[in-house]
Amino acid sequence: xxxxxxxxxxxxxxxxxxxxxxxxxxxxxxxxxxxxxxxxxxxxxxxxxxxxxxxxxxxxxxxxxxxxxxxxxxxxxxxxxxxxxxxxxxxxxxxxxxxxxxxxxxxxxxxxxxxxxxxxxxxxxxxxxxxxxxxxxxxxxxxxxxxxxxxxxxxxxxxxxxxxxxxxxxxxxxxxxxxxxxxxxxxxxxxxxxxxxxxxxxxxxxxxxxxxxxxxxxxxxxxxxxxxxxxxxxxxxxxxxxxxxxxxxxxxxxxxxxxxxxxxxxxxxxxxxxxxxxxxxxxxxxxxxx
Amino acid sequence: xxxxxxxxxxxxxxxxxxxxxxxxxxxxxxxxxxxxxxxxxxxxxxxxxxxxxxxxxxxxxxxxxxxxxxxxxxxxxxxxxxxxxxxxxxxxxxxxxxxxxxxxxxxxxxxxxxxxxxxxxxxxxxxxxxxxxxxxxxxxxxxxxxxxxxxxxxxxxxxxxxxxxxxxxxxxxxxxxxxxxxxxxxxxxxxxxxxxxxxxxxxxxxxxxxxxxxxxxxxxxxxxxxxxxxxxxxxxxxxxxxxxxxxxxxxxxxxxxxxxxxx
Numbered sequence: 001x002x003x004x005x006x007x008x009x010x011x012x013x014x015x016x017x018x019x020x021x022x023x024x025x026x027x028x029x030x031x032x033x034x035x036x037x038x039x040x041x042x043x044x045x046x047x048x049x050x051x052x053x054x055x056x057x058x059x060x061x062x063x064x065x066x067x068x069x070x071x072x073x074x075x076x077x078x079x080x081x082x083x084x085x086x087x088x089x090x091x092x093x094x095x096x097x098x099x100x101x102x103x104x105x106x107x108x109x110x111x112x113x114x115x116x117x118x119x120x121x122x123x124x125x126x127x128x129x130x131x132x133x134x135x136x137x138x139x140x141x142x143x144x145x146x147x148x149x150x151x152x153x154x155x156x157x158x159x160x161x162x163x164x165x166x167x168x169x170x171x172x173x174x175x176x177x178x179x180x181x182x183x184x185x186x187x188x189x190x191x192x193x194x195x196x197x198x199x200x201x202x203x204x205x206x207x208x209x210x211x212x213x214x215x216x217x218x219x220x221x222x223x224x225x226x227x228x229x230x231x232x233x234x235x236x237x238x239x240x241x242x243x244x245x246x247x248x249x250x251x252x253x254x255x256x257x258x259x260x261x262x263x264x265x266x267x268x269x270x271x272x273x274x275x276x277x278x279x280x281x282x283x284x285x286x287x288x289x290x
Numbered sequence: 291x292x293x294x295x296x297x298x299x300x301x302x303x304x305x306x307x308x309x310x311x312x313x314x315x316x317x318x319x320x321x322x323x324x325x326x327x328x329x330x331x332x333x334x335x336x337x338x339x340x341x342x343x344x345x346x347x348x349x350x351x352x353x354x355x356x357x358x359x360x361x362x363x364x365x366x367x368x369x370x371x372x373x374x375x376x377x378x379x380x381x382x383x384x385x386x387x388x389x390x391x392x393x394x395x396x397x398x399x400x401x402x403x404x405x406x407x408x409x410x411x412x413x414x415x416x417x418x419x420x421x422x423x424x425x426x427x428x429x430x431x432x433x434x435x436x437x438x439x440x441x442x443x444x445x446x447x448x449x450x451x452x453x454x455x456x457x458x459x460x461x462x463x464x465x466x467x468x469x470x471x472x473x474x475x476x477x478x479x480x481x482x483x484x485x486x487x488x489x490x491x492x493x494x495x496x497x498x499x500x501x502x503x504x505x506x507x508x509x510x511x512x513x514x515x516x517x518x519x520x521x522x523x524x525x526x527x528x529x530x531x532x533x534x535x536x537x538x539x540x541x542x543x544x545x546x547x548x549x550x551x552x553x
Contacts, residue, residue, distance in 0.1 A: 173384045179366035182399040
C-alpha cells in the first residue's frame, strides 16, 4: 500500500509537469486549430535560456520560476511572429508541418549553442525529503504540483470569465465572426503562443531542476502529448487533468509491470480512451440542435 | 452614409459575382437590397465588412466608402470599428458559448459600462432573452438565435446595422416579430439599416428605399413605395397579379429588358 501511494504521489508530480505542457498544446490548438509539435523544443529553449540567466546573475532558484514564464512569453511571441503569422490562412496541415520543421531546427540550434553535454540546473532546490502523509517527497515535486494547480485554475478562470478569454474561445469557434466583433485574430494567435510557451517554460524549469538540463529535454514535451489528447485537444483544463492521469498511469505501470513499459504507457492509454471517447475525456462535441 | 460606386467584385480573380453595383444608404434610412439566390447580395455585404478577402474575393474596381472614408482593403475588425455591424446569414452564433458570452463578444470593443447599458437595451428589445442568458446559444430556437445575433450586433454600438437574410429558415410568426423589432430600432433609435432579403414583401414593408439586384447588377432602384407599385416587381417579386393579367416567366424577359435602362 505504501508502495502504491508512493507511485501515485510521484506520478502526480510528474503528471503536473505533463499537465502544464498539455495545457500549452490545448491553448494553441484551441485558438488556432494547430497542433504545435515544437512544444517540447520551445520548452527546452526556455529552460536553457533560464538556466543560463540564473548562472549569469547567480540569482536564487526561485527566480527561475519567475524568469521562465517571462522568457516563455518572449519566445512564444517571437516564434509566432516569425514562423506562424506568415502562415495564417494556409491549411492547418501546412502549419503543423512547419512546427515539425521548427522542432528539428530548434533542437540543432540548442546543441550548437549550448553543446550536447547535460548540465545541472543552477541552484536546484534543496534535496531534503519532506514527509507528507508518510510519503517522502522532494520540495520541487510539491512545488510542481502547487504551480500546476494554480496555473490550471488561472487558465480556467481566464477562459471562463475574462473578455479576452471569451474572445479566444470565440475565435476558436469562428475566426470570421470573431473578426466581425472587432477581435484582431492575429493578436489572439500571438497570445495563445505566448501563454503556451509560458506554461511549458514553467514545466521545463521544474523538470530540469529535478533532473538536469540536457538536449533530450524535448522528449518530455512529446510525453505530454498523450495528456492533451486524453483530456481533449481543445480543452485546456481537461488537458491539465489528462496530464495527472498520464503521470500516475506511467508510474504505476513502471512500478508494477515493467519499467521499460513506462515510456509507452501513456500512448497505450490514449488508444483505449480514444476508442471510447474520440474527442478525449473533456473535448467538445459539436453542439447540434435536433 | 454608406456609398458603393460602380463596384465590380471577383472571386479568385476570375469569377464575377458583382458586375456593376452602385448604392447609397443615407443616414436614418432603411434600405432593402432584394434579389434572387446568387444575385450577389451577400457578396456586397462581404465587400463592406472586409470578409471578402478571407474568401479570396476582391473589389477590382469601384469604391466602397463609409462617411467618406474608403473601406476597401481594411480588415473586418477595423471596418466594424467605424460603426458598422453585421447580422450574418444563418445567424452564425458562437454556438458553444452561452448567450451572455455571445453578447459579451458583441460588446468586445466597448467599455464595461457601455456593455451593461447595451445589454439592458437588448433585453428591453427582446424580453425573451432575459432568462436565457446562461444557456448555450446553439440550443436556442431559431428565432431566439436570431434575436441573439441581432443583439450581438447592436452591442457594438453601430451606426449602420446590416442584416443578411434575417427571415431565413424562421417561422412566419417569428419573422413578423423580428421585423417588428427592426421597425422599433428604426423608429425609436433612428438606426440606419441595410437589409438583404429574398422575401421582398417583408423587406419593402420595412424599408424606405430599395434596390433590385439581378446577376450582379442593380436592375432597378427607388423608394420602397415606388418599387411596391411597379408592375414587374409586383409580378416577379411579390407574386401579385394586376387586373387579371398574369406575368409569367415568358413575359418577364422583355419586361426586365425595359427596366434595365429606365428613362
